[in-house]
Amino acid sequence: MKQFLIITWWEFVRHFRSRSFILATFVSPLIFAAFILIPTIYLESTSTQEIRIIGCVEFDTTGVCLKIRDRFLEAQFGKTIPPTIQLVPIHSDTSQYMKRRFNEVSTLKLELDSLENAYIKVKERRKYIFQQPKTEQREAQLRRTYEQLIQTRESRDLAQLEYWRRDGECDSLWRIEIINNADEMLINLQLEGYLFVDPQKFEKGIVEFHSLFPANFLEIETIQHAVEVVIVEQRLKGEGLRVDKIQEWLEPINFREIQLQGEDKHEFDFLINYLGPFIVVFFLFISIFTSSGFLFSGVLKEKTNRVIEILLSSVNHHQLIAGKIFGLGILGIFQIFIWYSIILFLVGLDVINTSEVGFLNLRNAGLFLLYFILGYLYFASIFVGIGSLFSNEEDAHHLNQFMRVLSIFPIGLAILVLEIPSSILVRILSFIPPLTPTFMILRTPIGNPPTIDYLISVGIMVVSIIFSIFFAGKLFRIGSLLYGKKPSLKEIFGIIFK
Amino acid sequence: MNIKIENVTKRFKFGAVVQDLTFSVKPGQIVGLLGPNGAGKTTTLRMILDILKPDEGSITFQDKYINREIRNKIGYLPEERGLYQKYRVLDVLIYFGRLKGLNNRKSHVESVRLLDSFQMIDQLEEPIGHLSKGMQQKLQFLVSLIHDPDILIMDEPFWGLDPINQDLVKQKILSLRNSGKTVLISTHLLPDAEAMCDYFVLIHHGKVVLKGTLEQIRKNFYQNKIIVETDKNLEALRKIPKIKEFEFDDSRIYLYPDRNTSVKEVMRQIINTTDVSRIEIHKPSLNDIFLQTIKNVTK
Numbered sequence: 003m004k005q006f007l008i009i010t011w012w013e014f015v016r017h018f019r020s021r022s023f024i025l026a027t028f029v030s031p032l033i034f035a036a037f038i039l040i041p042t043i044y045l046e047s048t049s050t051q052e053i054r055i056i057g058c059v060e061f062d063t064t065g066v067c068l069k070i071r072d073r074f075l076e077a078q079f080g081k082t083i084p085p086t087i088q089l090v091p092i093h094s095d096t097s098q099y100m101k102r103r104f105n106e107v108s109t110l111k112l113e114l115d116s117l118e119n120a121y122i123k124v125k126e127r128r129k130y131i132f133q134q135p136k137t138e139q140r141e142a143q144l145r146r147t148y149e150q151l152i153q154t155r156e157s158r159d160l161a162q163l164e165y166w167r168r169d170g171e172c173d174s175l176w177r178i179e180i181i182n183n184a185d186e187m188l189i190n191l192q193l194e195g196y197l198f199v200d201p202q203k204f205e206k207g208i209v210e211f212h213s214l215f216p217a218n219f220l221e222i223e224t225i226q227h228a229v230e231v232v233i234v235e236q237r238l239k240g241e242g243l244r245v246d247k248i249q250e251w252l253e254p255i256n257f258r259e260i261q262l263q264g265e266d267k268h269e270f271d272f273l274i275n276y277l278g279p280f281i282v283v284f285f286l287f288i289s290i291f292t293s294s295g296f297l298f299s300g301v302l303k304e305k306t307n308r309v310i311e312i313l314l315s316s317v318n319h320h321q322l323i324a325g326k327i328f329g330l331g332i333l334g335i336f337q338i339f340i341w342y343s344i345i346l347f348l349v350g351l352d353v354i355n356t357s358e359v360g361f362l363n364l365r366n367a368g369l370f371l372l373y374f375i376l377g378y379l380y381f382a383s384i385f386v387g388i389g390s391l392f393s394n395e396e397d398a399h400h401l402n403q404f405m406r407v408l409s410i411f412p413i414g415l416a417i418l419v420l421e422i423p424s425s426i427l428v429r430i431l432s433f434i435p436p437l438t439p440t441f442m443i444l445r446t447p448i449g450n451p452p453t454i455d456y457l458i459s460v461g462i463m464v465v466s467i468i469f470s471i472f473f474a475g476k477l478f479r480i481g482s483l484l485y486g487k488k489p490s491l492k493e494i495f496g497i498i499f500k
Numbered sequence: 501m502n503i504k505i506e507n508v509t510k511r512f513k514f515g516a517v518v519q520d521l522t523f524s525v526k527p528g529q530i531v532g533l534l535g536p537n538g539a540g541k542t543t544t545l546r547m548i549l550d551i552l553k554p555d556e557g558s559i560t561f562q563d564k565y566i567n568r569e570i571r572n573k574i575g576y577l578p579e580e581r582g583l584y585q586k587y588r589v590l591d592v593l594i595y596f597g598r599l600k601g602l603n604n605r606k607s608h609v610e611s612v613r614l615l616d617s618f619q620m621i622d623q624l625e626e627p628i629g630h631l632s633k634g635m636q637q638k639l640q641f642l643v644s645l646i647h648d649p650d651i652l653i654m655d656e657p658f659w660g661l662d663p664i665n666q667d668l669v670k671q672k673i674l675s676l677r678n679s680g681k682t683v684l685i686s687t688h689l690l691p692d693a694e695a696m697c698d699y700f701v702l703i704h705h706g707k708v709v710l711k712g713t714l715e716q717i718r719k720n721f722y723q724n725k726i727i728v729e730t731d732k733n734l735e736a737l738r739k740i741p742k743i744k745e746f747e748f749d750d751s752r753i754y755l756y757p758d759r760n761t762s763v764k765e766v767m768r769q770i771i772n773t774t775d776v777s778r779i780e781i782h783k784p785s786l787n788d789i790f791l792q793t794i795k796n797v798t799k
Contacts, residue, residue: 009599307580307583308578311551312596312644317599483552
């Protein structure tokens with residue numbers, strides 16, 4: 003017992019003083035926090051300080067752009083956070099070349115109108131002549147005006163064809179010019195993006211958004227919503243519904259998210275209910291793998307430099323393994339305690355809002371600690387058993403990496419818990435030993451699992467730990483004295499099941 | 501404390517590593533466990549230390565099986581060494597002292613005393629990794645002595661030491677022997693063993709092939725060799741009777757008389773046969789005995 007305590011203390015103290023522990027306790031979480039916080043702070047600072055100008059381009063004068071802007075402004079009205087987007091209809095100046103083309107088209111239109119008038123006049127004159135009594139003179143006048151009618155109609159048709167051709171041509175060139183102008187504004191960074199409303203496509207519910215930078219395609223839901231409202235308005239109007247009622251029906255909806263947790267109901271908060279537990283699991287896993295990693299590399303080094311033989315000449319292998327596992331387990335708990343204290347300190351300084359860490363209450367913290375200990379004992383015994391089989395750091399390093407990737411796998415599956423924490427699949431996965439600690443820690447604040455799930459999962463973990471310690475002991479007893487070639491999988495199983 | 505190894509056998513998957521091994525180590529005696537690589541020396545030491553369990557036979561200390569108390573009286577120096585490279589010399593010594601049952605204060609005092617006696621007091625606070633290889637070897641030796649053990653078991657104790665430190669370690673081992681400690685050394689450096697050990701156990705393929713004091717071994721081995729140097733014709737010596745083997749080497753010849761032949765008579769005949777510039781009776785060294793024995797066993 004005394005020897006066991008000496009080893010426990012030694013393992014705790016020597017790793018507590020190591021640079022790796024300081025890195026894992028203070029630097030890794032800082033880097034992790036920086037990864038999360040820097041983009042968030044950047045987005046928040048840019049979104050509050052900068053107004054993004056989004057243009058709206060349309061080809062006709064139906065005023066769709068103005069309607070979209072109005073609906074957008076209505077949706078923003080009354081919100082605590084001021085809108086970060088300004089929607090402006092774009093009226094670009096027409097070029098001289100296009101003005102000349104428009105003038106030519108206008109002249110053609112005037113000519114066409116004049117020929118149309120002339121044609122109507124000839125038709126009316128013939129009608130008047132036709133109504134006169136039938137005489138030789140009337141017949142002669144009808145024949146003469148008929149020729150005039152044919153000539154005028156021919157001229158008018160030709161003028162109309164020319165007008166349509168030139169007008170269509172002009173219209174296409176104008177569209178191109180408008181888009182080019184809008185694109186130029188994007189390139190000159192005068193606009194973050196623009197909506198492009200083509201009347202024909204608009205009827206089918208298609209509106210395009212053009213932008214230069216990928217980030218501008220994010221957070222435009224408010225504009226999308228305004229466009230949808232205008233399209234729905236147009237469609238409802240087409241069905242003959244009352245305009246004032248349409249406005250009323252399309253009022254923005256205030257959607258409240260209430261989550262049932264046990265007998266309590268709480269407003270859903272992404273940070274508290276979704277991201278928070280995930281971060282806790284992540285940190286607990288940093289701790290588990292810091293301690294297990296120390297254990298793995300410690301055993302390997304002691305084996306490489308034969309210190310293990312001196313140790314085994316002083317204590318038996320049960321005491322040695324137990325001392326190491328306990329010493330590093332206490333180190334892990336101490337690491338968690340440091341983090342917990344930092345959180346409490348930050349809460350005290352009002353840097354973190356109490357409600358944001360509300361899930362770290364005493365009950366949950368106790369359960370987290372329980373699953374941390376179970377997870378640590380499980381993984382630590384596996385690591386110590388496997389670590390003792392290698393006498394070469396390079397061989398062991400590859401396996402260590404593989405084990406870490408394999409062990410971090412449950413975090414990858416965490417999304418399943420976050421989606422539906424009480425689904426059958428999640429419950430089944432919660433009872434598979436390598437996944438149990440992660441899944442139960444995640445389920446605790448999110449899904450409030452039934453007591454039976456806690457009992458089953460703890461029972462399964464205890465049995466698994468007994469087995470893994472038993473097998474690790476066998477591996478350690480033989481493996482710690484094996485030198486030379488690395489053992490094959492067959493040999494490892496041979497040692498375990500001998 | 502007396503160690504008695506009786507009919508010990510250890511088998512691994514590939515076969516027996518130690519077979520029916522019997523010898524004992526008495527207090528005030530240095531026993532050399534000798535043998536080529538793979539003979540089973542380290543396995544034997546591990547069984548004595550209770551790191552491995554024998555499949556057959558028994559190992560007792562003063563007629564008792566190993567227990568916590570006995571374990572604390574054993575100092576062990578393994579073959580290859582390293583220690584904790586990042587940790588301070590004093591901390592590591594204290595740790596091993598405490599594992600051997602010393603309290604913190606006693607372990608601290610003993611560590612300082614030992615470091616001082618081995619001229620390492622200036623390195624007290626230094627990380628082990630900063631010490632030279634020789635210093636680290638010396639430190640490892642001190643780890644085995646920290647608790648003033650009654651039994652000292654050392655696997656290749658002179659490995660990696662420079663001549664000065666080798667001598668320092670030798671003197672310490674001899675002084676421990678003289679103070680009544682039980683010392684077991686495993687080595688394949690036979691000149692060192694010959695100079696230090698009081699009793700030898702030569703093992704090969706896990707079996708004892710030779711054991712006893714140097715005198716006993718020499719007596720039992722019986723291989724007198726007569727060295728003759730001459731400018732004359734060496735071939736003339738072949739006529740001398742009762743010589744089982746001749747070895748020629750330029751102007752020198754080695755003659756191996758039959759076991760029952762009088763060496764004195766053979767020497768007289770040599771002198772009568774030819775003019776010799778040198779004639780010498782060569783007693784076999786431990787190395788000769790070792791090599792010859794292994795050769796005979798392998799045959």
